[in-house]
Amino acid sequence: MSEHTYRVTEIVGTSHEGTDAAIRNALARASQTLRNVDWFEVVGTRGHVENGVIGHFQVTVKVGFRLEDAGS
Amino acid sequence: MSEHTYRVTEIVGTSHEGTDAAIRNALARASQTLRNVDWFEVVGTRGHVENGVIGHFQVTVKVGFRLEDAGS
Amino acid sequence: MSEHTYRVTEIVGTSHEGTDAAIRNALARASQTLRNVDWFEVVGTRGHVENGVIGHFQVTVKVGFRLEDAGS
Amino acid sequence: MSEHTYRVTEIVGTSHEGTDAAIRNALARASQTLRNVDWFEVVGTRGHVENGVIGHFQVTVKVGFRLEDAGS
Amino acid sequence: MSEHTYRVTEIVGTSHEGTDAAIRNALARASQTLRNVDWFEVVGTRGHVENGVIGHFQVTVKVGFRLEDAGS
Amino acid sequence: MSEHTYRVTEIVGTSHEGTDAAIRNALARASQTLRNVDWFEVVGTRGHVENGVIGHFQVTVKVGFRLEDAGS
Amino acid sequence: MSEHTYRVTEIVGTSHEGTDAAIRNALARASQTLRNVDWFEVVGTRGHVENGVIGHFQVTVKVGFRLEDAGS
Amino acid sequence: MSEHTYRVTEIVGTSHEGTDAAIRNALARASQTLRNVDWFEVVGTRGHVENGVIGHFQVTVKVGFRLEDAGS
Amino acid sequence: MSEHTYRVTEIVGTSHEGTDAAIRNALARASQTLRNVDWFEVVGTRGHVENGVIGHFQVTVKVGFRLEDAGS
Amino acid sequence: MSEHTYRVTEIVGTSHEGTDAAIRNALARASQTLRNVDWFEVVGTRGHVENGVIGHFQVTVKVGFRLEDAGS
Amino acid sequence: MSEHTYRVTEIVGTSHEGTDAAIRNALARASQTLRNVDWFEVVGTRGHVENGVIGHFQVTVKVGFRLEDAGS
Amino acid sequence: MSEHTYRVTEIVGTSHEGTDAAIRNALARASQTLRNVDWFEVVGTRGHVENGVIGHFQVTVKVGFRLEDAGS
Numbered sequence: 001m002s003e004h005t006y007r008v009t010e011i012v013g014t015s016h017e018g019t020d021a022a023i024r025n026a027l028a029r030a031s032q033t034l035r036n037v038d039w040f041e042v043v044g045t046r047g048h049v050e051n052g053v054i055g056h057f058q059v060t061v062k063v064g065f066r067l068e069d070a071g072s
Numbered sequence: 073m074s075e076h077t078y079r080v081t082e083i084v085g086t087s088h089e090g091t092d093a094a095i096r097n098a099l100a101r102a103s104q105t106l107r108n109v110d111w112f113e114v115v116g117t118r119g120h121v122e123n124g125v126i127g128h129f130q131v132t133v134k135v136g137f138r139l140e141d142a143g144s
Numbered sequence: 145m146s147e148h149t150y151r152v153t154e155i156v157g158t159s160h161e162g163t164d165a166a167i168r169n170a171l172a173r174a175s176q177t178l179r180n181v182d183w184f185e186v187v188g189t190r191g192h193v194e195n196g197v198i199g200h201f202q203v204t205v206k207v208g209f210r211l212e213d214a215g216s
Numbered sequence: 217m218s219e220h221t222y223r224v225t226e227i228v229g230t231s232h233e234g235t236d237a238a239i240r241n242a243l244a245r246a247s248q249t250l251r252n253v254d255w256f257e258v259v260g261t262r263g264h265v266e267n268g269v270i271g272h273f274q275v276t277v278k279v280g281f282r283l284e285d286a287g288s
Numbered sequence: 289m290s291e292h293t294y295r296v297t298e299i300v301g302t303s304h305e306g307t308d309a310a311i312r313n314a315l316a317r318a319s320q321t322l323r324n325v326d327w328f329e330v331v332g333t334r335g336h337v338e339n340g341v342i343g344h345f346q347v348t349v350k351v352g353f354r355l356e357d358a359g360s
Numbered sequence: 361m362s363e364h365t366y367r368v369t370e371i372v373g374t375s376h377e378g379t380d381a382a383i384r385n386a387l388a389r390a391s392q393t394l395r396n397v398d399w400f401e402v403v404g405t406r407g408h409v410e411n412g413v414i415g416h417f418q419v420t421v422k423v424g425f426r427l428e429d430a431g432s
Numbered sequence: 433m434s435e436h437t438y439r440v441t442e443i444v445g446t447s448h449e450g451t452d453a454a455i456r457n458a459l460a461r462a463s464q465t466l467r468n469v470d471w472f473e474v475v476g477t478r479g480h481v482e483n484g485v486i487g488h489f490q491v492t493v494k495v496g497f498r499l500e501d502a503g504s
Numbered sequence: 505m506s507e508h509t510y511r512v513t514e515i516v517g518t519s520h521e522g523t524d525a526a527i528r529n530a531l532a533r534a535s536q537t538l539r540n541v542d543w544f545e546v547v548g549t550r551g552h553v554e555n556g557v558i559g560h561f562q563v564t565v566k567v568g569f570r571l572e573d574a575g576s
Numbered sequence: 577m578s579e580h581t582y583r584v585t586e587i588v589g590t591s592h593e594g595t596d597a598a599i600r601n602a603l604a605r606a607s608q609t610l611r612n613v614d615w616f617e618v619v620g621t622r623g624h625v626e627n628g629v630i631g632h633f634q635v636t637v638k639v640g641f642r643l644e645d646a647g648s
Numbered sequence: 649m650s651e652h653t654y655r656v657t658e659i660v661g662t663s664h665e666g667t668d669a670a671i672r673n674a675l676a677r678a679s680q681t682l683r684n685v686d687w688f689e690v691v692g693t694r695g696h697v698e699n700g701v702i703g704h705f706q707v708t709v710k711v712g713f714r715l716e717d718a719g720s
Numbered sequence: 721m722s723e724h725t726y727r728v729t730e731i732v733g734t735s736h737e738g739t740d741a742a743i744r745n746a747l748a749r750a751s752q753t754l755r756n757v758d759w760f761e762v763v764g765t766r767g768h769v770e771n772g773v774i775g776h777f778q779v780t781v782k783v784g785f786r787l788e789d790a791g792s
Numbered sequence: 793m794s795e796h797t798y799r800v801t802e803i804v805g806t807s808h809e810g811t812d813a814a815i816r817n818a819l820a821r822a823s824q825t826l827r828n829v830d831w832f833e834v835v836g837t838r839g840h841v842e843n844g845v846i847g848h849f850q851v852t853v854k855v856g857f858r859l860e861d862a863g864s
Contacts, residue, residue, distance in 0.1 A: 003128065005101040008082035010296035012352065018812040020738040023767075024774060029293040029355060031772035040774075042765040045834040047815075049855075052823035054816060054832075056291065063769075064084065067101060075344065077317040080298035090236040092162040095191075096198060103196035112198075114189040117258035119239075121279075124247035126240060126256075135193075136300065139317060147488065149461040150444035154368035156424065164234040167263075168270060173365040173427060175268030184270075186261035200363065207265075208444065211461060219776065221749040224730035226512035228568065245509040245571060276512065280732065283749060306380040308594040311623075312630060319628030328630075330621040333402040335383075337423075340391035342384060342400075351625075370440035372496065378596040389437040389499060405618040407599075409639075412607030414600060414616075416435065450524040452666040455695075456702060463700035472702075474693040477546040479527075481567075484535035486528060486544075495697075514728035516784065522668040533725040533787060549690040551671075553711075556679035558672060558688075564728065579704065581677040584658035586800035588856065605797040605859060632795065640660065643677060651848065653821040656802035712804065715821060740810040743839075744846060751844035760846075762837040783841075 005067045006038065014056045019045055022059040036066040077139045078110065086128045091117055094131040108138035149211045150182065158200045163189055166203040180210035221283045222254065230272045235261055238275040252282040293355045294326065302344045307333055310347040324354040365427045366398065374416045379405055382419040396426040437499045438470065446488045451477055454491040468498040509571045510542065518560045523549055526563040540570040581643045582614065590632045595621055598635040612642040653715045654686065662704045667693055670707040684714040725787045726758065734776045739765055742779040756786040797859045798830065806848045811837055814851040828858040 013026025023042065031037050044060040085098025095114065103109050116132040157170025167186065175181050188204040229242025239258065247253050260276040301314025311330065319325050332348040373386025383402065391397050404420040445458025455474065463469050476492040517530025527546065535541050548564040589602025599618065607613055620636040661674025671690065679685050692708040733746025743762065751757050764780040805818025815834065823829050836852040 003086050003088065003097060005086065005098060006084035006130075008084065008132065010350075012294035012296065014291050014293065016291065019815075020740075020777075020812075023739075023777075025291055026293060027769055027774055028772070031769075032357075037769045037772060039769060040767050047832050049819055049823075049829045049831060052820070052829060054819055057812075057815075060296065062082075069104075075302050075304065075313060077302065077314060078300035078346075080300065080348065091239075092164075092201075092236075095163075095201075099193055099198055100196070103193075109193045109196060111193060112191050119256050121243055121247075121253045121255060124244070124253060126243055129236075129239075134298075141320075147446050147448065147457060149446065149458060150490075152442035152444065152492065154422075156366035156368065158363050158365065160363065164236075164273075167235075167273075169363060170365060171265055171270055172268070175265075176429075181265045181268060183265060184263050202366075204368065206442075213464075219734050219736065219745060221734065221746060222732035222778075224732065224780065226566075228510040228512065230507050230509065232507065241507055242509060248573075272507065274510075278730075285752075307383075308380075308596075308633075311595075311633075315625055315630055316628070319625075325625045325628060327625060328623050335400050337387055337391075337397045337399060340388070340397060342387055345380075370494075372438040372440065374435050374437065376435065379599075380596075385435055386437060392501075407616050409603055409607075409613045409615060412604070412613060414603055417596075417599075418438075420440065451527075452524075452668075452705075455667075455705075459697055459702055460700070463697070469697045469700060471697060472695050479544050481531055481535075481541045481543060484532070484541060486531055489524075489527075514782075516726035516728065518723050518725065520723065523671075524668075529723055530725060536789075551688050553675055553679075553685045553687060556676070556685060558675055560723065561668075561671075562726075579662050579664065579673055581662065581674060582660035582706075584660065584708065586854075588798035588800065590795050590797065592795065601795055602797060608861075634798075636800065638658075645680075651806050651808065651817055653806065653818060654804035656804065656852065710802075717824075740812075740849075743811075747841055747846055748844070751841075757841045757844060759841060760839050 006064045007067055008062050008064045010062050012058050012060045014058050016056050019057050019059055022057045026061045030063045034065045038066055039064045078136045079139055080134050080136045082134050084130050084132045086130050088128050091129050091131050094129045098133045102135045106137045111136045150208045151211055152206050152208045154206050156202050156204045158202050160200050163201050163203055166201045170205045174207045178209045182210055183208045222280045223283055224278050224280045226278050228274050228276045230274050232272050235273050235275055238273045242277045246279045250281045254282055255280045294352045295355055296350050296352045298350050300346050300348045302346050304344050307345050307347055310345045314349045318351045322353045326354055327352045366424045367427055368422050368424045371423050372418050372420045374418050376416050379417050379419050382417045386421045390423045394425045398426055399424045438496045439499055440494050440496050442494050444490050444492045446490050448488050451489050451491050454489045458493045462495045466497045471496045510568045511571055512566050512568045514566050516562050516564045518562050520560050523561050523563055526561045530565045534567045538569045542570055543568045582640045583643055584638050584640045587639055588634050588636045590634050592632050595633050595635055598633045602637045606639045610641045614642055615640045654712045655715055656710050656712045658710050660706050660708045662706050664704050667705050667707055670705045674709045678711045682713045687712045726784045727787055728782050728784045730782050732778050732780045734778050736776050739777050739779050742777045746781045750783045754785045759784045798856045799859055800854050800856045802854050804850050804852045806850050808848050811849050811851055814849045818853045822855045826857045830858055831856045
């Protein structure tokens with residue numbers, strides 16, 4: 001059926017390197033347990049600071065994935 | 073116990089017909105796997121356009137459902 | 145005097161049919177008691193679900209109406 | 217080149233019928249002058265009221281379209 | 289690996305007592321099924337009124353929990 | 361008729377005790393003049409400070425109540 | 433009793449002169465029918481344009497006024 | 505045809521005098537190149553400061569204008 | 577001079593007890609170093625969870641205080 | 649070094665005259681104690697009403713100023 | 721005349737590399753057809769995922785450019 | 793005492809390189825004068841464009857730091 005339904009889940013990826021790496025880590029982890037991941041949207045960027053330097057970046061992403069029909 | 077707890081999940085329903093049908097499709101799909109669905113809230117309306125006409129409407133809805141006690 | 149003043153009130157219309165009917169119901173009810181209704185703005189769309197289907201749509205609209213001069 | 221660029225323009229479609237028709241009218245008009253229209257997002261729903269009934273619905277949509285390379 | 293990933297889920301806790309108790313109920317219920325719950329954020333406070341008094345408070349909280357590695 | 365219409369009014373309750381008491385005060389006062397109060401939503405929490413301590417909490421709540429049919 | 437309750441109503445003032453005059457017009461009109469008006473907050477500034485010049489400014493203000501005790 | 509379509513464009517007007525003058529400058533400039541300008545909405549007010557005094561006010565306005573039919 | 581100027585600073589109060597205590601702690605700490613604290617506004621409520629129970633509530637408040645004239 | 653850093657502080661200016669004067673008062677006061685003030689952004693407009701007329705306008709502005717190097 | 725007017729247009733830049741490259745691509749494309757581009761503001765970051773990895777980043781930027789006088 | 797209080801200040805970091813470098817510059821500068829910096833949150837990303845290329849990125853971050861007890 002071509003009228004797909006999607007679910008959106010919220011994931012926080014972290015990285016010592018930067019914001020893009022945190023996004024990539026979030027998506028990599030999401031893809032371990034979710035099939036058909038289709039898009040993401042960044043909804044927040046935060047981070048922890050330790051001794052005056054950034055310990056890690058924390059990027060919150062909404063991740064959309066296509067639901068398969070429950071009956072199939 | 074009368075002090076219920078609810079969970080809210082985010083679903084994107086789609087439809088070629090219009091926004092109400094997309095909402096109904098989202099709820100129909102959610103009810104295949106979730107029990108005790110109680111309310112929804114529309115949080116976004118988008119769509120794809122192909123050759124100058126709307127291919128499908130995409131309505132993002134938050135869906136609230138009552139959690140049953142984990143111990144039961 | 146041509147410098148009109150308006151008041152904005154918030155109404156929630158409901159309908160079993162869909163969002164447009166809920167908006168029309170809100171405006172119809174507002175017009176029973178308010179004169180000079182001039183515009184509306186949709187500020188939220190929610191609904192109740194019963195046994196897996198939408199029981200009714202609830203659309204919150206801000207309704208603007210022109211105030212007549214208090215002294216007239 | 218596969219790294220496309222898009223522009224987003226804001227259009228207000230109107231209709232006596234309802235919100236979906238207002239969206240369709242906005243997209244139909246946008247497609248008269250824009251090529252490669254790809255998606256839309258509803259950002260506001262308002263309307264005018266005359267003599268207690270809705271005169272027309274006004275739906276504001278952001279319309280995204282792919283830019284062709286300026287040099288081509 | 290020290291670059292953790294978190295998931296955020298949305299829970300509505302309710303209480304006859306007040307807002308803090310509703311938050312505590314939400315977290316207590318979440319901890320029945322989720323491991324490694326780490327933080328929460330209040331995103332909405334509503335309630336039902338019956339015969340002129342508050343029947344129960346409903347506090348919507350986002351709950352963040354650390355994901356364990358899928359392969360472990 | 362089962363398709364109810366509701367009106368939403370905005371009330372600021374105050375209390376020397378705390379935020380929950382301010383909410384309860386707002387609802388108690390609203391119920392003196394409004395029938396069929398059904399729900400509330402907190403939309404803001406502020407307060408005044410006098411000599412370094414909180415003089416009173418001010419909680420703004422939207423209060424929804426069912427409209428009776430104008431003709432009845 | 434020193435724990436006052438306030439109500440907030442939304443008014444649109446208009447003026448050919450400018451935004452401050454539109455705010456003043458909104459408050460002047462509100463004070464014709466409301467006692468104990470205490471504060472306002474600007475929540476939107478719009479206007480109509482006719483033949484390339486601003487016909488009038490429309491400023492939406494939330495107006496807070498102290499409620500007297502219903503039993504008095 | 506009475507079902508008009510409008511486009512919304514975003515303009516930043518500036519003025520040494522104040523916010524109203526900045527709005528008027530934005531509209532005057534928009535009317536040099538756009539026909540059928542119908543309304544505006546203020547979406548932001550900023551400014552530059554030089555040597556402790558305001559150099560100029562910058563008011564961002566959304567400007568709505570009626571589209572003529574592309575085929576006419 | 578009666579035209580006062582205020583400054584707004586953002587403080588996060590924490591408490592093991594609840595949200596009101598966290599607000600009070602924020603104001604008590606602010607009053608140790610700021611004179612003329614006049615009002616506060618809650619802008620966020622979060623918290624940490626340890627072993628399934630709330631470790632502490634964190635309430636972010638904007639705190640407004642009157643500036644004394646710099647020349648005095 | 650040409651990669652400047654700025655700090656943003658929040659000031660509430662007040663005036664009996666109007667919103668522009670309140671903005672100017674905020675900036676004048678900020679410049680008494682801050683060097684290198686560079687820009688401002690209006691983030692809220694409120695006011696007090698006394699006996700049916702506006703007692704004073706209160707405009708909240710974010711004020712940005714360039715930080716000098718701490719070591720210089 | 722020193723009282724400039726600016727227009728703001730919304731562009732979505734994409735990149736396989738990351739968010740900064742997507743911003744740079746948006747600006748590079750905008751500068752092909754717009755003169756006097758002066759500033760940008762990021763208003764959204766999304767992306768597509770294909771087979772568990774990010775296909776491309778999509779960053780929506782508002783781009784401000786100075787309008788030349790229409791009569792020149 | 794384990795019930796810490798934090799203050800949040802807003803800093804704009806800039807960089808010719810990109811958004812992550814601008815965040816790092818903001819934190820580095822904040823740590824020159826603030827002790828106990830604990831976290832940050834990105835609240836805006838803008839930049840200047842010169843001759844069609846990005847002159848510098850400007851990232852606004854809220855920086856949270858733990859307050860030491862005023863009496864110590």
